[in-house]
Amino acid sequence: MTMPLLSILTALPIFGALIVFAAGRRDAQLARRLALVLSLVSLALVLYLWHAFDPAGLLQFQERHAWIPSFGAEYRLGIDGLGLLMLLLSAIVVPMSIAASAQITERAHLYFALVLLLQAGLFGTFTALNFFHWFIFWELSLIPAFFLIKLWGGPKRSAAATQFFVYTMVGSVALLLAFLAISLSTGKLDFLELADLARAGQLLPAMAGKLALHAMTARQIGLLIFAGAFLGFAVKVPLIPFHTWLPTAYEEAPTGTTMLLTGAMSKMGVYGFLRILMPIFAEEMRWMRTPLLWLAIATVVMGASAAFAQRDLKRILAYSSINHLGYCMLGIFAAAGFAGNDPAAVMEKAAALDGVFLQMLNHGLTAATLFWFVAMLEKRSDGLRGLNDFGGLRQIVPVMCGLMGIALFSSLGLPGLNGFVGEFLIFKGVFPLAPWAAAIAVLGLLVTAIVILTILQRVFSGPLNPKWSAMADLTVGERIAVAPAIALMFVLGIYPQLILGAINGTVVQMAKYLGQ
């Protein structure tokens, strides 16, 4: 009997949350330190999993127990390269967020308990392989996020939290309905079994047979169910035009929470596309190839353009996040939409998916770091964070500007930093699969560069705004805290093989299954 490591990993933050809530009631500082230590323990456990993970194998650390057999609910856990990567990202982003939340002093025990609960939701989502079990954690992660925004957010936090919750909930309900339909017609809720069914070409006939409503064809039924599941994930990622909850939520959330939202939670949507939609609805995604690619292009280009129109740093970064996740969607839709799996096509699909995986990790790391820097800036400016509120900061806080500049350039996709490799691989893969889509989406890269350079120019360069002439540079503690993130940007940028080695088996398998 091996240790049920994944169950332990998910349970750890739940108990951690209880401990923080109980022990940190009096002392905000204690609550934060306790939460930080607990999240670092999770990180250590994930690093152990990384170490013990066999890159050649697929699904590992499996646990499987019967739960509610009558409708196919099982307790089934396991991770492949994708799950492992997402666990790693969540385990990295949560301590970063806790470290960045030093300004939370009011009801801090509750705040940090909710952060840990959110982490449990993330771990659960990324390890569960049965819809019933997975959906519990998918929704569980929403609740702490809602309260984190609603209780500790900015002036419009209440509306932002409600919009965020309701919007995501609508998506989840659509997703739930879709899976009820699947469960009704197949009696299964296991992602892998459903994927096998779909690959064998039995899923669609089964759904059409059971759900022949109003003389709908099999294709229509398939697309309807796909649309429901799609909506759930499209809202979460988000794809334009299902994104309007995001800028407000990111802007109003306390910055530590924004780091969690953009760093880890936005990846839940992309994860859903990779783990659930792509294998189970492969055929539907091929049918919908062109519209889906257009949605991805709109997300990339319009996200970047809308970022250029913003004047609040957090809103700029929020739209830039939409843009960056658009590249992931582009890679997924191009790979999933291309019919045929000759060796050359598999190579291109694997390149695109490699890029998507890397982009998920890189965007999580970079965006979280950027929001962290915004938090540090806000701390020094009494909450001001407008693009035009600063100017010439390079002269007065050179270390902060230098390090934030590295993170900004990583977001821009400068070769040598982590942001480049993912985008490069995505475009390398997408170009042969859907040349027109790659060509239009490249515009997004250009506009992103303009947006990022505008930040550099307005905030760091130019004449020094006299208001900030006494601004303090990063403290030693802050420098030590951000250093690992910055170092990781270089490491991943120069040696992406570190990640690619671990995910390659999963990616190649996925690419082979596509277009079968």
Added chain:
Amino acid sequence: MEMISASPTAASPAATAIENSTKITPVKASGCGVFLVARVFPLMSTGSGAGATTALQVVTWVGGITAVFAASIAVAQSDIKRILAYSTVSQLGYMMMGLGVGGVSVGMFHLITHAFFKALLFLGAGSVIHACHEEQDIRRMGGLGKYLPITFATYAIGMLALCGFPLFFSGFWSKDEILHSAHLWQVSQVPFYLGIVGALLTAFYMTRQVCYVFLGPERLGKKHDAYAHGAAPHESPATMAVPLMLLAACAVLLSLIGTPAWPWFHAFLTGEPATVDFARFTEGGIVPVMVTSSLIVFLGLGLGWWLYGRKPVEDATAPDALERMQPAVFRVFQNRLYVDELYAATVIRFQAWAARVCDFLDRWVWNGAVQVVSYMVLGLSWLSRLTDTGVVNFGFDKGCGGVTLGSRVVARLQSGQAQSYLRILGIAFTILVLLLIWSSRG
């Protein structure tokens, strides 16, 4: 990509970037595009029509047009570094043209010679600017030759190399190779003539610049308060003078490795052994092209001297000699052919417009749709409340009211008071009696 960066319309921002950066780096940096084209030359030269593939034709035309375009802008500039910056863009056009018509070694040789003499010119310009207390406007210089002898001498060498002064300067040999190849190009003779015009303009604007900076009367003192403090222009220290002299030596000596007699550089790039053969000078029109280009250089130098050197410019505010002749045309070139304005009116405006549109869509259309849905839900809830309170509750309340009223009446009857019971009994009894009497009568 690189073709775009070297294209005429991209010249202006590139020149601005060069002009604003420090002395020598821009020359190295700006050669990157040419180097990249040289690197991918095997890709560009494969395909139909060996020797003049479509890609290479594009390279050639872009290069030729850039050479003339940027040189014509340089003619009307008055910032010492900006003139050199546009000159660099123009020479990069030459290199591109060289790559297109003559191949890697032709373009790369000009890249190498240009790197040295343009570095020399930028360093000399730095020396001049430093001597004039950060003054960059050539109209406010003048007569610096006698204060800065080393700078003047080396600058003159760089200037002659850039102009392509015959035989003794590396620029002559590298430029000549380009012109020769352009002359032999089968597709068109126009690039050759573009090269000739470019050479003429180069000789002209460099003469203009040298006349303004080093010759004529001192115009700086009249305007500049630095002179009031008695700080006359002074020669740069050895840290600057020695590199100037080394670069000047290279500007001359690099001639040796690229003459037709001993094309060592070409041989180095192609991996063939280099042989000495003076007979090659007489081959395929080399001498006529050399003579033509030399005459063109003399013509440019002469024209420059005629306009700027013969009658020294006395006053810093005096209009340029060309400006006096054609003020309107001069202004167009002075304003860099409005390329920046073109960008501002097209790309930049479009970008701002696109951002506004996306923001509008975000705020009103996408978010509007969400708001409409949410208001519809609110409206539905309101309607449902209205039916609840207005119809369902109202009817229920009315019904309840009726029942209450009836019950109250009935309840009052059962008050438990013997008197009222007796009273009702009495009244009922009387009514019964009256009824009986009424009925028995009929």
